[in-house]
Amino acid sequence: MPQGELIYLDNNATTRVDEEVLNAMLPFFTEHYGNASSALHQYGWRAAEAVKIAREQTASILSVTPEEIYFTASATEAINMALVGLHAQYSAKRNKIVTVKTEHKAVLETCIFLQQMGAEIIFLDVNRQGLIDIKELEKTVDDKTSAVCIMWANNETGVLQPLAAFADIAHRHGAIFMSDTTQAIGKVRVDLNEMGVDIACVSAHKFYGPKGVGAIYLRRKNPRVILPTFIYGGGQESKLRAGTLNVPGIVGLGKACEVAMGHLWNYGADMSRLRIALEQQLCANHHAFVNGTMRDRLPNTSNICLQSLAIRNKISAMSHLAISTGSACASALAEPSHVLLAMGLSNDEAFNSIRFSFGRYNTMEEVRIVTDFFNNLVPSA
Numbered sequence: 001m002p003q004g005e006l007i008y009l010d011n012n013a014t015t016r017v018d019e020e021v022l023n024a025m026l027p028f029f030t031e032h033y034g035n036a037s038s039a040l041h042q043y044g045w046r047a048a049e050a051v052k053i054a055r056e057q058t059a060s061i062l063s064v065t066p067e068e069i070y071f072t073a074s075a076t077e078a079i080n081m082a083l084v085g086l087h088a089q090y091s092a093k094r095n096k097i098v099t100v101k102t103e104h105k106a107v108l109e110t111c112i113f114l115q116q117m118g119a120e121i122i123f124l125d126v127n128r129q130g131l132i133d134i135k136e137l138e139k140t141v142d143d144k145t146s147a148v149c150i151m152w153a154n155n156e157t158g159v160l161q162p163l164a165a166f167a168d169i170a171h172r173h174g175a176i177f178m179s180d181t182t183q184a185i186g187k188v189r190v191d192l193n194e195m196g197v198d199i200a201c202v203s204a205h206k207f208y209g210p211k212g213v214g215a216i217y218l219r220r221k222n223p224r225v226i227l228p229t230f231i232y233g234g235g236q237e238s239k240l241r242a243g244t245l246n247v248p249g250i251v252g253l254g255k256a257c258e259v260a261m262g263h264l265w266n267y268g269a270d271m272s273r274l275r276i277a278l279e280q281q282l283c284a285n286h287h288a289f290v291n292g293t294m295r296d297r298l299p300n301t302s303n304i305c306l307q308s309l310a311i312r313n314k315i316s317a318m319s320h321l322a323i324s325t326g327s328a329c330a331s332a333l334a335e336p337s338h339v340l341l342a343m344g345l346s347n348d349e350a351f352n353s354i355r356f357s358f359g360r361y362n363t364m365e366e367v368r369i370v371t372d373f374f375n376n377l378v379p380s381a
C-alpha cells in the first residue's frame with residue numbers, strides 16, 4: 001500500500017500487520033496481560049489458553065501436531081537453536097553438516113561459527129537457476145552427516161527447492177533433514193510430513209504477523225528430533241527455550257497462520273498476476289532477465305536483472321520504491337548478493353538486479369506506476 005507516494009514492494013523483508021491479527025493481539029497487552037506460566041490464577045490461565053490456541057494454529061499451517069511446535073523470537077533464533085543444538089547433540093559421532101551457498105545468513109553465519117567449533121560444513125553450489133544438483137547432494141551426504149540443511153524458498157529469488165527428494169537422501173544416511181521454511185510459510189501450501197522435513201522454522205512478520213516472534217518445528221516421530229536446551233532459565237517451551245512467553249506476539253503468530261491459510265488460494269493467483277504483469281513489461285523493454293528458475297518459485301517474488309538501465313547508479317532516483325537491490329536481505333551493505341553470485345551472475349549483474357516482492361496490499365495500479373517508471377529511465381550508454 002502506498003505511504004504518500006511510496007510503493008512497498010519489499011514484502012519478503014517484512015509485511016504490514018493484518019488488521020485481524022492486530023485486533024487479536026491487542027487485548028493481550030492490556031486486559032489479558034497475564035504470564036502464561038502463572039498456573040495459580042485466571043490471568044495466567046487465560047494467557048496459557050491463548051498460547052495453546054496459537055500453538056494449534058501454527059501447527060495447522062505446517063500440517064503437524066501442536067506438540068511439535070516451540071515458540072521463539074524469530075526464525076533466526078530457531079535456525080541457531082537447531083544448528084547449534086544438532087552439533088552439540090550429534091557431533092561426537094556425526095560431525096558433518098551439509099548446506100547450500102544460497103542460504104540466508106542466519107544459516108550461513110551459524111554454520112561458519114560451527115566450522116570454527118570444529119564441525120565439517122559442506123556448502124553446496126547451485127546452478128544458474130538457483131537449484132542444487134541432486135547428484136552432488138547424493139555424493140556429499142554420508143554416515144558422518146548429522147544434518148542436511150536446505151532452505152525451501154529463497155528470500156531473494158523465490159526459487160523453491162524440491163525438498164522431498166533431499167529429505168529422502170538425508171534419511172537414507174540417518175541424517176536429520178532441516179529446512180529454513182521462513183519465506184514459504186503463508187505463501188504456498190505446506191505439509192512438512194509429506195516433504196519429510198524434520199526441523200522447520202516460522203517467522204510471523206513474513207506473513208502479516210508481528211515482528212519478534214517465530215517458531216521451530218521439531219519432528220516427534222520417525223525420526224524423533226531432540227535438541228538440547230538452547231536458553232536456560234525457567235524451563236518454558238519444554239525446557240528448550242526459557243523466558244517468559246511473548247503472549248501478544250504468539251497470539252499474533254497464531255492468528256497470522258489462520259488468516260494466511262484462509263487467503264492461500266487467492267494469494268497465489270493474485271501475486272502471480274502482479275508478478276507476471278511486472279515481468280512482462282520489464283523484460284520486454286529492457287533486455288532484462290529473471291534471476292532463478294521460473295518454474296518452481298514463490299508467487300510473490302521476482303528478481304530481475306536490469307543491467308541495461310545501470311540500476312546501480314540510479315538508486316537515488318528510486319526513493320519512492322521500497323525494493324531491495326544489491327544484497328537483498330542486507331541491502332544496507334554495499335556488497336553484491338551472495339545468492340546471485342552463487343548462481344553465477346557477475347558482480348555487475350548482481351548489483352543491477354532488483355528484488356520485487358509483492359504482498360496482499362499491492363495493486364495492479366502500483367505495478368503500472370513501477371513499470372512506467374522503469375520504462376522512462378534512460379538506458380546507460
Ligand code: PLP
Nearest residue numbers: 074075076104106155182183203
Ligand atoms: N530465513 C529467511 C529465508 C529469511 O528470509 C529470513 C528473514 O529475512 C530469516 C530466515 C530470518 O527471519 P527473522 O526475521 O524471523 O529472524
